[in-house]
Amino acid sequence: xxxxxxxxxxxxxxxxxxxxxxxxxxxxxxxxxxxxxxxxxxxxxxxxxxxxxxxxxxxxxxxxxxxxxxxxxxxxxxxxxxxxxxxxxxxxxxxxxxxxxxxxxxxxxxxxxxxxxxxxxxxxxxxxxxxxxxxxxxxxxxxxxxxxxxxxxxxxxxxxxxxxxxxxxxxxxxxxxxxxxxxxxxxxxxxxxx
Amino acid sequence: xxxxxxxxxxxxxxxxxxxxxxxxxxxxxxxxxxxxxxxxxxxxxxxxxxxxxxxxxxxxxxxxxxxxxxxxxxxxxxxxxxxxxxxxxxxxxxxxxxxxxxxxxxxxxxxxxxxxxxxxxxxxxxxxxxxxxxxxxxxxxxxxxxxxxxxxxxxxxxxxxxxxxxxxxxxxxxxxxxxxxxxxxxxxxxxxxxxxxxxxxxxxxxxxxxxxxxxxxxxxxxxxxxxxxxxxxxxxxxxxxxxxxxxxxxxxxxxxxxxxxxxxxxxxxxxxxxxxxxxxxxxxxxxxxxxxxxxxxxxxxxxxxxxxxxxxxxxxxxxxxxxxxxxxxxxxxxxxxxxxxxxxxxxxxxxxxxxxxxxxxxxxxxxxxxxxxxxxxxxxxxxxxxxxxxxxxxxxxxxxxxxxxxxxxxxxxxxxxxxxxxxxxxxxxxxxxxxxxxxxxxxxxxxxxxxxxxxxxxxxxxxxxxxxxxxxxxxxxxxxxxxxxxxxxxxxxxxxxxxxxxxxxxxxx
Numbered sequence: 001x002x003x004x005x006x007x008x009x010x011x012x013x014x015x016x017x018x019x020x021x022x023x024x025x026x027x028x029x030x031x032x033x034x035x036x037x038x039x040x041x042x043x044x045x046x047x048x049x050x051x052x053x054x055x056x057x058x059x060x061x062x063x064x065x066x067x068x069x070x071x072x073x074x075x076x077x078x079x080x081x082x083x084x085x086x087x088x089x090x091x092x093x094x095x096x097x098x099x100x101x102x103x104x105x106x107x108x109x110x111x112x113x114x115x116x117x118x119x120x121x122x123x124x125x126x127x128x129x130x131x132x133x134x135x136x137x138x139x140x141x142x143x144x145x146x147x148x149x150x151x152x153x154x155x156x157x158x159x160x161x162x163x164x165x166x167x168x169x170x171x172x173x174x175x176x177x178x179x180x181x182x183x184x185x186x187x188x189x190x191x192x193x194x
Numbered sequence: 195x196x197x198x199x200x201x202x203x204x205x206x207x208x209x210x211x212x213x214x215x216x217x218x219x220x221x222x223x224x225x226x227x228x229x230x231x232x233x234x235x236x237x238x239x240x241x242x243x244x245x246x247x248x249x250x251x252x253x254x255x256x257x258x259x260x261x262x263x264x265x266x267x268x269x270x271x272x273x274x275x276x277x278x279x280x281x282x283x284x285x286x287x288x289x290x291x292x293x294x295x296x297x298x299x300x301x302x303x304x305x306x307x308x309x310x311x312x313x314x315x316x317x318x319x320x321x322x323x324x325x326x327x328x329x330x331x332x333x334x335x336x337x338x339x340x341x342x343x344x345x346x347x348x349x350x351x352x353x354x355x356x357x358x359x360x361x362x363x364x365x366x367x368x369x370x371x372x373x374x375x376x377x378x379x380x381x382x383x384x385x386x387x388x389x390x391x392x393x394x395x396x397x398x399x400x401x402x403x404x405x406x407x408x409x410x411x412x413x414x415x416x417x418x419x420x421x422x423x424x425x426x427x428x429x430x431x432x433x434x435x436x437x438x439x440x441x442x443x444x445x446x447x448x449x450x451x452x453x454x455x456x457x458x459x460x461x462x463x464x465x466x467x468x469x470x471x472x473x474x475x476x477x478x479x480x481x482x483x484x485x486x487x488x489x490x491x492x493x494x495x496x497x498x499x500x501x502x503x504x505x506x507x508x509x510x511x512x513x514x515x516x517x518x519x520x521x522x523x524x525x526x527x528x529x530x531x532x533x534x535x536x537x538x539x540x541x542x543x544x545x546x547x548x549x550x551x552x553x554x555x556x557x558x559x560x561x562x563x564x565x566x567x568x569x570x571x572x573x574x575x576x577x578x579x580x581x582x583x584x585x586x587x588x589x590x591x592x593x594x595x596x597x598x599x600x601x602x603x604x605x606x607x608x609x610x611x612x613x614x615x616x617x618x619x620x621x622x623x624x625x626x627x628x629x630x631x632x633x634x635x636x637x638x639x640x641x642x643x644x645x646x647x648x649x650x651x652x653x654x655x656x657x658x659x660x661x662x663x664x665x666x667x668x669x670x671x672x673x674x675x676x677x678x679x680x681x682x683x684x685x686x687x688x689x690x691x692x693x694x695x696x697x698x699x700x701x702x703x
Contacts, residue, residue: 017653017690023665025683034677062672160672187685 017193019076021066022186026082029182030057030164031092038096038176046102046168055168057181058113060161066189067160069152076191082151083186087128087144089166090180097173099138104170105130107144107183109154110163117165124165125149128183132170151185280368281305281361283312287372293383294351300342301331301372305363312361314343315375319354323375331359336409336432337492355381407490408432408439408483414494414501418477419508424468426454428481428494431462435486441466442497443479451497456481477503508539538643538701543567545697550599550632550654553580557699563587565699567599575626576606582632586642593638597650600631618668628658632693647698654693660685 032054033039039054049055061067071078087107091099108117108124117124128144135143154162166181281303291297303309315326327349334340345355358373373379412428430436436458442451456464468477480495495501539559546552551573558566568581580601586593606626614620636650662683669680 017692019687019689019691021660021685021687023662023683023685025662025681027681029679029681030675031677057677058675059678060673060675062669064672193691 018190020188020190022188024186026185026187027182028059028185029180030059031178031180032057033178036178038093038178040172040177040179042097042173042175042177043101044172046105046170046172049166049168049172055166056110056113057164058161059164059183060159061155063160066187067152067155068157073191076193078189078191080152080187080189082155083188084127084146084149084151085184085186086146087181087183089130089142089144090182091140091173092178092180094140096175096177098140099142099173101171101173102130102138102142102168103132105142105144105166105168107181108165108167109149109151110165113163115163118167125154127151146184276365276367277306277363278365278367279305279363280370281309281312281363283359283361283370283372285359285372287379288381289379290382290384291345291350291355292386293353294347295386296347297345297350297355297381297383298342299331299345299357299359300340301359301361302339303341303361303370304339305361305367307367308364309339309341310362310364310366310368312341312359314345314357314359315378316345316349316355316357317378318349318352319356319380326358326375334406336406337490340407340492350383352383354383357381406432406434407485407492408436410481410483410492410494412481412494415503416501418468418473418503418505420473420505421470421508422473423470424473424477424503425465426456426468426479426481427459427463427465428456429462430456430464430483430492432483432485432492434489436462436464437484437486437488438491439464439481439483441468441479441481442500443468443472443477443503444500445472445474446476446478446502451479456483473505476505479503538703540703541699541701543569543697543699545648545695547650547693547695547697549573549656549691550630550693550695551575552697555580557701559701562589571601571603573603573606575608575610576603578603580630586638589642591639591641593642593646595636595638595648595650597634597636597652598632599634600629602629603627616668616671618664618671622660622664622668625661625664626658628656628687630657631655634693634695638699642699643701645698645700647696649694649696651692651694654691656687656689656691658687660687 034054040049065071066078066080067082068078068080070080089099089105091097106129107127109127110117110122110124115122115124126147127149128146130138130142130144132138135145151162156162164183282305283301283303285301288297288299299314301312303312312331314329314331316329317325317327329343329345331341331343334342345357349355356378358371358375358378360369360371362368362370408430409432410428410430412426415424415426418424426441428439430439439456441454441456443454444451454466454468456466459465464483468479478500480493480497480500482491482493484490484492541557541559543555543557544552545555551571553569553571555567555569560566563586565584565586566581567584569579571578571580578601580599582597582599582601584598585596588594604627606628608623608626609620612623614623632652632654634650634652636648638646638648640646662681662685665682665685666680669682673680
């Protein structure tokens with residue numbers, strides 16, 4: 001009994017010990033046209049954007065040990081989160097017009113590739129969205145409000161990637177256009193002892 | 195035949211007298227026994243000597259108790275050169291006493307050649323000059339220079355007494371007097387209850403119960419640092435307790451002393467600390483104490499012969515210590531050595547531990563309980579610098595400490611310890627810099643003034659920033675889609691972990 005108390009006292013300093021890595025500015029940017037210029041038709045009804053297939057893209061994070069929800073590191077357990085704070089759609093060429101006719105845009109995570117998030121029962125997860133009524137009229141860029149979703153749990157353990165889709169309503173710019181979709185994330189990996 | 199016997203007896207007397215002289219301490223000259231007869235007074239002009247024609251019986255008497263016999267060696271050459279000065283005699287006047295009770299009269303007499311006497315001459319008030327009764331005062335066995343005598347109760351059963359005190363040195367210089375035969379000091383003797391009802395006259399009346407002031411053992415300090423407190427210690431031993439122990443101190447050149455009460459720190463040891471604010475210039479001090487009946491003061495040093503405490507700047511300027519009194523030279527030297535040892539304020543520390551690594555630091559101790567350190571740190575990954583403080587709330591053989599350190603590693607290459615093939619990851623790990631702070635509790639063994647070894651344990655906080663550009667390069671290397679672009683800002687890495695270290699300190703200056 002005395003030995004247990006002694007051991008407990010000796011281990012007391014370990015409580016509250018931790019190791020942590022934190023990065024508040026992890027940004028992934030995706031070009032809708034894949035590098036081509038203005039692949040989107042002028043005044044495109046955005047409900048049809050998925051027809052082009054340009055609304056779907058994959059982000060590969062690579063095989064990083066940190067990018068797992070939980071991993072054992074000896075006596076400690078490493079817990080990682082990758083929170084999506086927000087997203088944006090930036091018109092590449094101002095001559096294309098603007099996003100004033102855009103009504104809504106949603107950024108979703110598809111459970112698997114090939115799933116159409118616009119169909120019922122697709123089981124997609126909304127991670128960020130824009131609503132013209134709620135957020136005001138957009139111009140050259142659209143800011144999507146994040147829902148603080150932890151992307152870690154959606155990163156495939158085999159491909160180390162996430163399937164993302166854009167769903168939109170309204171009308172696109174008056175001229176052919178292209179845009180970059182960006183996601184702002186915060187990474188935090190923390191190992192607590194014991 | 196009779197003449198031959200007398201010569202043998204006389205020779206024996208001379209031998210015994212010489213033997214007595216050889217055993218006599220020159221610092222405390224032999225005193226003649228108290229006698230109701232008039233004691234012999236040493237004089238350069240008037241020297242009494244035993245008669246060669248005295249009988250064998252009378253010769254033995256002189257050898258053992260006669261003042262004349264005791265003064266015979268004085269006629270020989272004194273061991274200390276004659277200073278030509280009579281003793282310094284101080285006396286606290288006794289103005290009243292209790293009728294029918296012994297009357298204690300005390301005096302303090304010092305002389306480089308040794309004091310003869312002092313002799314108290316007392317008579318009933320109003321009697322003639324030839325009616326004084328001489329009584330030799332008894333030296334204190336504890337406080338050198340203090341003498342006292344109890345006037346027997348048989349002599350105090352009168353209305354008033356008159357007395358005076360005389361003292362000579364062994365070389366015959368004197369007498370020094372308190373009062374005189376012509377102008378004696380009057381003592382009013384009253385009934386016991388009258389004395390109790392009389393207003394107290396503390397400055398002139400001294401009726402002391404039996405007892406003696408405490409003996410003071412004190413290693414005099416000779417040096418101190420400007421702006422630093424000075425601790426003065428003494429051992430006070432008295433059969434009748436210790437009361438009112440104080441350090442009386444003043445700045446050199448000042449007239450008045452300030453009293454600093456001494457506190458008991460266990461057993462017979464007392465201490466007082468002269469505040470740092472007072473150590474601005476050289477200080478003179480002495481220690482004095484009374485017993486619980488007010489007997490005293492016993493002193494180490496004296497108001498007119500105080501110890502000189504030289505106050506020096508903390509800068510290393512060697513200053514010769516003031517010459518201690520001859521009789522305390524050895525004690526002074528020891529005290530000086532101890533003082534110098536206790537004032538070591540600069541040293542070197544070397545330590546090692548995990549995960550902080552090792553280092554060598556310069557130590558500075560501005561206060562006895564506080565150490566500052568600053569130096570280099572090395573942890574096999576790279577070099578850095580660090581600094582901190584250590585609080586040591588004691589100066590014991592085993593002393594607990596609280597240590598707070600902080601530092602920064604300027605560069606480091608973690609790839610020495612981690613096998614990484616990816617060049618982007620190698621680039622990140624090869625530039626490992628971090629800042630740390632530690633808080634540790636420890637135990638130090640040895641002397642904090644000189645050498646101590648220590649063990650410490652606690653927690654460390656590590657903080658580092660990883661380059662965003664390097665992380666971006668790693669992400670780009672793993673990016674499978676050329677349409678995706680990663681941009682990563684600087685990452686912050688932090689950790690709190692247990693730590694332990696061991697090392698040693700050497701204070702050299």
